[in-house]
Amino acid sequence: MTVQGRSGRRSQTARSRVSRRAAQPRPLDHYDREAHAGSRAVADGFLVRRAVMIGGSLVALLAGATAVYVRVYHQVKSDISTALYALGGTALVSVVVAVVQHRRQVLADSETQNNARVDGATQHDVRADPMPEATVQPSEVEDEPEPTSSAWTPVVLDGTTSAGRAPWHLPTGVVPNGLAADAVRLGSLDVRAVSIVGASHRCEEPAVPRQDAYALARSADGQYLVVAVADGVANSKRSDLGARVAVSAAVRLLVRHLDGGGTAGTIEPSTVFRAVAGEMLGTGRSRELDASEIASVLIVAVIPTVAAGGQYEIWTARVGDCSIWSLNGHWTQLTGSAKSGLDKNLLTAALPHDPDQAEVRMLQLTPDSVLAVMSDGVGDTLSDVQGANTYFAREWGGKVPTLPQFIHTVSYDAPGQLDDRTVVVVWPRIRSGTGQAPR
Structure with a gap:
């Protein structure tokens, strides 16, 4: 007391x-x-x-x-x-x-x-x-940079679009946010992820929900990073729901396998994709939606967080047109191929219809490389837009960007690139021959 x-x-x-100080007279300013x-x-x-x-x-x-x-x-x-x-x-x-x-x-x-x-x-x-x-x-005060509105003006690649400059609108109902992003570090890996609703979707009134989705997860021992990216089929009524269920189910199943003593080399892709398709169908039935109304493509990757023998052995599988690219001076597509033909958006496989058509690859990532898992909203830009490969190589080939910088890089404007965009980029922090983490 x-x-x-x-x-x-x-x-x-x-x-x-x-x-008393407040009451004292002050000199005229x-x-x-x-x-x-x-x-x-x-x-x-x-x-x-x-x-x-x-x-x-x-x-x-x-x-x-x-x-x-x-x-x-x-x-x-x-x-x-x-x-x-x-x-x-x-x-x-x-x-x-x-x-x-x-x-x-x-x-x-x-x-x-x-x-x-x-x-x-x-x-x-x-x-x-x-x-x-x-x-x-x-x-x-003098050393602190002043904020400017131009800092967030979208980068223009090969021309502007009216949709890219239009304001964002809201969709009806309870749907995913128009923007999702993450910045994480796991083991020797730095990771940046972003999913942005496309200009053709967000400028409609009401807006169309973001149909892309991604998920990140880790094994309990921290030895593996699990990445999943999904792209809902455009003409499906609730493809946004299908994409979200697909990525969450995929990372959960893969983490369960790794935590149970399994390795990337012992994953059965048919088992994983059938289970994902089953969860999508079950969610659809609970909401009175059939399989065609929740269709989505899916790609998954299991990445070790520590290099073995000077490289990272990556297990990946996909159904549909999502892809993986690597950066070694310039970006190279590792899974899938560039789209061609009159209808570049034609799909040959999607979930939950085609879980047995999963394409499996084992990839090697050196400590000097950068890996990107992406939907076709970013992959098509790399393939089709003049200057895009150089642009992304410059932005992501050096120091690991901050999350705002990473989001800004993916918020570009380019002719014909109006789809949702999702990309997960992985940087090894220890460069070969140095034993150091310069980033």
Whole structure:
């Protein structure tokens, strides 16, 4: 109780000191001096108008009295009395004009002072804040870059599109966010992931939900990173739901296999993709949706977090047109092939219909390489857009980007590239021959 009492007295004393400091007069700053000068100008104008009214009144009274005296007592009608009447009338008119102007100026000054009083009260409320002000060194402010709106202007690749510059709209119902992103580190790997609703979907009114999805997971011992990317089939009613179920089911099944003592080399792709298809169908039935309304393509990758023998042995499998690329100076497609033909969006396989058509590959990633797992929204850009390969090699070939930088890189605008975009990029942190993590 004694400690509390002392604390209370100290707090009260401190508040009193702060109150006295807040109550002390402050020197006029730049804006106060301007306001003070304006007040003096207003006061000078007031005195001039008052002098005109008083002087005019005296002249009018004197002229009128003299004219009456001349006419009444001396019975003189001359030019002198006429001139006196004219002088008195002119003085009266001047007084009336001065009175009207004075009244108008008083009303205007009153309104200006009220506005200034409101602004001044707001400023003094801020200045009288009893919290102690933080001391900021000038160098701290000068070294900090100023935010600019142009920093988030989409990068243009080979031309702009009206949809790419259009504002984002909201879809109806409870659907995935238009943007999802992650930045993680696991073992010797740095990972960045982003999924962005495409321009053709977000600019509609109402918007179409993001139909891409991704999921990241790890084995319990941290020895493996599991990546899944799905792209809902565009003409399916709830392909967004199908994509989300596909990636979540896939990583859960693969992690269960790894945590149960399995390795990447012992994964049975048919078992995994059939189980994923089964979960998609079950979710669809629970919502009265058939298989064609939740269709999606899927790619998965199991990546060791530590290189063995100078490289990473990666297990990957896919159904559909998602792909994996590697960067060694330029980007090279490792799974699938560039689309061709009149209809580049034609699919030969998708879940939940074709779980047995999974294409399996074992890939090798050196510590000097970068790996990217992506939907066709990014893969088509790499294949079809002039300058895109160079652009992504420059952005992702050096230092690992921050998450905002990574999102900005994928937020490009390019002709014909209006689909949802999802990409998971993996950087080994230890370069071969160095034993160090320069990133």
